[in-house]
Amino acid sequence: MTQHATGESFDLAVVGAGILGLATALAAARRGFRVVVIDKDAQANGASVRNFGFVTVTGQERGAMWSRAVKSRAIWKEVAAAAGIEVIHTGLWMMVRHPESLGVLEEFLTTEMAEGCRLLSPAQARATCPELRAPHLSAVLESTVELRVESRLAIPRLAAWLEQAHRVRFLRNTTVQGIELPTVQTSRGNLRAERVAVCPGDDFSGLYARRLAHFPVTRCKLQMLRLANPGFKIPAALMSDLGLGRYQGYAALPAATALKKRLANEQAGHLKHGIHLIVVQSADGSLVVGDSHHYATTPDPFSHDDVDALILDEFRKALGIDPPPTIERWTGTYASAPDPVLIDNPEPGVALGIVTCGAGASTGFAIGEELVSQLFD
Ligand SMILES: Cc1cc2nc3c(=O)[nH]c(=O)nc-3n(C[C@H](O)[C@H](O)[C@H](O)COP(=O)(O)OP(=O)(O)OC[C@H]3O[C@@H](n4cnc5c(N)ncnc54)[C@H](O)[C@@H]3O)c2cc1C
Incomplete structure (x- = not known):
């Protein structure tokens, strides 16, 4: 340089x-x-x-943020090709198990934000990726637009x-x-x-x-994990019901009210730590898995085991498989405001x-x- x-x-x-x-x-x-x-x-x-x-469009807040994501995704695609940046996988699978989540997905599909998205049945999902056993799966929202670098x-x-x-x-x-x-x-x-x-x-x-x-700015701390190669390729970036309660493109829809109620009753521990599930894969097959959200002017820099355990619990529930061994842990922070x-x-x-x-x-x-x-x- x-x-x-x-x-x-x-x-x-x-x-x-x-x-x-x-x-x-x-x-x-x-x-x-x-x-x-x-x-x-x-x-x-x-x-x-x-x-x-995870360059994600689906689930971004309706309006300006969603439009920014659509535009940025197009620039990422162009820049990745020109700069020799590998797009490791594409798309999103929102794997849901609660009936209320299905309601959110159905409402989402009626909006302008659903471009490139469709619902997969559990049988269709298993036919594509049998390794994701997900015994409680009720549907998958499949989006083709996401990129992962x-x-x-x-x-x-x-x-x-x-x-x-x-x-x-x-x-x-x-x-x-x-x-x-x-x-x-x-x-x-x-x-x-x-x-x-x-x-x-x-x-x-x-x-x-x-x-x-x-x-009104503050900082948000996130815990992240890298898990060993599970031995198969995931079909897309994976998310679960908890993501529907956090990502504003879904969470702001009227149908999300019932889901948020259920999550508050059944997964209060996850919500307390702001946990939702994202799973992406690297070129060597390992998985990047997260995350949690803790807000403070100066968050502590430490990874807490109980928080990691809750992230891995959601991994198990959503994917229906045991998490491979953890091989790396880190925290990160970003700016946060209303x-x-x-x-x-x-x-x-x-x-x-x-x-x-x-x-x-x-x-x-x-x-x-x-x-x-x-x-x-
Ligand atoms: C764990 C984690 C997971 C995330 N996952 C995603 C995701 O999958 N998808 C997504 O879209 N977003 C994700 N985000 C959010 C995203 O990473 C951030 O929004 C984004 O990286 C912010 O970029 P930035 O350039 O504003 O800030 P930064 O990457 O923090 O860069 C700011 C830079 O400014 C420099 N700097 C500051 N002050 C000065 C100064 N006075 N002089 C010189 N240099 C200075 C710093 O050294 C730093 O390099 C995630 C964030 C975290 C922490």
């Missing part, structure tokens, strides 16, 4: 090399602007490399491609300490930029901390963008375009 950009001049400086910073850099570079991306870490280390790499490989690959194909400059190990346009002050000296996009993820105490204090995205203009020429929900991998490319449009149009 190029490191000696201080003293140079750019059309746009992007603070943060997570998915949102990279997406913003892409949108600006495609318009022909000279772009520098500055990150305090040596390599991406935040939410963008800790997530499932291996974020810890995809994000560095995306950055390298931006550098090579779009001449985006990268300054790593460099903290942006202040912005007085056209000067961007960093821990390694100053550079000049006409405009700045600040994409700091869940770091609310750095740039524009006083401004951010006016927004609105799913925070876009602000703290001063002329500066845009601040934060994805304040767990959907930045799915919506970041569209939000990056919005930030660039706000700065240059």
Whole structure:
């Protein structure tokens, strides 16, 4: 990575090399602007490399977020091909066992968000993937639109491609300490930029901390697991009833009220820890499985065994198989607020963008375009 950009001049400086910073850099570079991306870490280390790499459209909040996901998914597809990022599998199987969940899926299928989706019977599902025994399965919502990338490989690959194909400059190990346009002050000296996009993820105490204090932002901590290869290929990313109660595209539908009641009665322990199930597969066959949701200004960094046990309990219930051995554990955090995205203009020429929900991998490319449009149009 190029490191000696201080003293140079750019059309746009992007603070943060997570998915949102990279997406913003892409949108600006495609318009022909000279772009520098500055990150305090040596390599991406935040939410963008800790997530499932699950680029999901189905289930995103109806309206703006769903449209952002549709657009971002199209950009992911195009960028993955150009940058040599492997799409490891596609689609989603929402595997449900409760009758109330079936009601939610049937209502979902009547909405505009159901494009590319259909219901599979348990027999159809078992014919496709007999290894998923799921004895209590009542239906599967199959969607064909989702993509899965291996974020810890995809994000560095995306950055390298931006550098090579779009001449985006990268300054790593460099903290942006202040912005007085056209000067961007960093821990390694100053550079000049006409405009700045600040994409700091869940770091609310750095740039524009006083401004951010006016927004109801907090942080959400998630526990994640990698399980050994189960010995078969999953047909798509897998989710379960608990996901219908959390993902707003389903959870906001009237039919979800009855399901949420049942889940509150029967799975209060899971709900207490914000657990829902996502299972995706890596190129070596191992499974990435999660997750939980705990909210705090500074969440603790520890993985708690009882929480992992509840995630694995849902895995067992939904898939009908014993979880393979756990081979890796990690936690991650993302920004959270009542609105799913925070876009602000703290001063002329500066845009601040934060994805304040767990959907930045799915919506970041569209939000990056919005930030660039706000700065240059
Ligand atoms: C465990 C987990 C699972 C998830 N699963 C999914 C999923 O499957 N699908 C999905 O769509 N979303 C998922 N998400 C959410 C998604 O990962 C985030 O919304 C997204 O990564 C946020 O990207 P970002 O670029 O805004 O933030 P980050 O990835 O946190 O990047 C912000 C960057 O800014 C840098 N930075 C901050 N301040 C400064 C400064 N002053 N100077 C220099 N650098 C600075 C940081 O070093 C960091 O690299 C998940 C999140 C987690 C934690």
